[in-house]
């Protein structure tokens with residue numbers, strides 16, 4: 001980056017600062033990860049210069065001989081990775097992917113039965129502030145006291161509400177969802193079934209979790225969370241919906257695809273097809289399980305009764321009398337980055353909720369395993385219990401930096 005350094009030192013310095021933060025910090029935001037240097041090269045490439053509205057072989061501008069190679073590879077690798085009938089790799093991110101999917105198969109005013117946000121659903125699944133909530137009528141289903149989805153209740157709701165779509169998927173829910181049951185309920189009421197696997201796509205690609213792809217009409221995802229690709233989105237669907245999805249992405253919702261990101265997706269999908277990625281996905285599950293058990297040992301209340309995936313949702317307020325926001329700040333001070341998060345039907349406010357969400361995908365990419373997770377759990381407990389003591393927090397921070405140094409990332413960058 002010597003050219004950038006010379007030409008724009010302010011931006012250069014900020015990037016170097018962020019690199020250092022990523023190297024020295026323990027990244028435990030459940031939706032983040034570290035992409036490979038090969039992915040970084042692809043997304044930093046001259047492909048960013050090209051306009052290629054349309055799809056391989058059917059473009060609106062000339063000069064597509066290389067772009068078509070890139071997008072075709074991305075599509076074929078995505079289909080192979082997930083066993084999908086059709087893949088659209090153009091969505092700029094997860095939120096647009098969902099908007100594109102809704103727009104492909106629904107009319108304004110149609111009903112979507114989706115997971116309640118405080119029970120783990122995503123903003124794009126019906127938060128009143130979103131565009132999709134202005135266009136469609138969302139109805140939320142919840143988890144029961146044991147933290148499971150009550151499928152009988154869901155079926156009752158579906159029969160009563162007659163939604164055009166039943167949507168599953170989450171950003172903060174930690175249990176395995178019964179794909180077959182949800183798909184069967186959708187079929188019974190004549191609704192389209194959609195699954196948003198943004199958080200767990202990498203675990204599914206690595207076969208550490210079962211795949212929703214055979215069961216749902218449409219599956220959307222981000223490519224930058226557990227899947228460890230560039231920041232972006234993707235839609236997989238049954239052949240029956242292929243044309244509608246493609247038309248809805250372009251020209252329906254987006255303009256030209258970001259070809260440099262499509263290339264990054266192709267590179268990441270090839271990485272995810274390798275045996276090493278399956279090992280990575282399995283280690284994520286092992287690490288999250290240890291995190292759950294250790295935090296329980298320290299007296300933390302784990303929501304939904306535990307985890308089957310890559311993260312835990314912890315009610316820190318009920319456990320330690322410390323709010324989600326206070327816990328986030330304390331952990332920030334020791335170099336562990338997490339996020340405050342609502343718990344189901346949270347009595348506190350979204351800006352200062354009861355919980356925190358803690359995920360292991362990024363630190364697992366660095367090579368951290370059970371032994372490190374045990375140490376990290378100890379630090380998390382100590383920091384939260386001593387959130388008012390700058391001295392203790394400083395002490396722990398040194399230890400966190402030291403452990404991060406033993407699991408280097410981006411050694412040869414810049």
Ligand SMILES: *Cc1c(COP(=O)(O)O)cnc(C)c1O
Pocket residue numbers: 031093094095096098121122124169170171196197198199222232
């Ligand atoms: C992250 C996420 C999204 C949104 O992805 P962006 O890339 O931030 O737009 C959508 N759905 C779910 C379930 C997510 O977890």
